[in-house]
Amino acid sequence: MPKDNTFEKTMEAMGKMSPDEMKAKMAELTKICICGKCPSYKGTGENRLLFCATGKSGIIKKEKGCVCPACPVTEKLGLRWIYYCTKGTGKEQAGI
Numbered sequence: 001m002p003k004d005n006t007f008e009k010t011m012e013a014m015g016k017m018s019p020d021e022m023k024a025k026m027a028e029l030t031k032i033c034i035c036g037k038c039p040s041y042k043g044t045g046e047n048r049l050l051f052c053a054t055g056k057s058g059i060i061k062k063e064k065g066c067v068c069p070a071c072p073v074t075e076k077l078g079l080r081w082i083y084y085c086t087k088g089t090g091k092e093q094a095g096i
């Protein structure tokens with residue numbers, strides 16, 4: 001377990017949510033995702049968001065910068081990584 005295990009704890013808590021609660025949480029997080037302002041996202045034709053929870057983009061391939069550290073979702077979930085659109089979800093990058 002890493003020293004800062006906020007993300008792991010958050011995922012454990014979210015794992016106990018009902019499907020409806022999870023759906024509401026995903027909608028709430030999608031609303032505040034700032035991927036749309038990211039240089040790796042703009043102009044690619046991608047329209048998905050929340051890659052940190054939903055996984056890699058099938059469209060974004062070039063890493064031209066990542067604004068995830070400035071996104072409120074990073075703090076909310078305790079995320080520690082970047083480039084979720086090319087490298088995979090927080091869970092995948094955490095190896096959990």
Ligand code: SF4
Pocket residue numbers: 029032033034035049050051052053067068069071072073074079084
């Ligand atoms: S951390 Fe990145 S991928 Fe996750 S919601 Fe924020 S901007 Fe989107």
Ligand code: SF4
Pocket residue numbers: 034035036038039040041051052060065066067068082083084085086
């Ligand atoms: S995950 Fe990071 S690199 Fe990918 S679109 Fe979102 S902010 Fe940009």
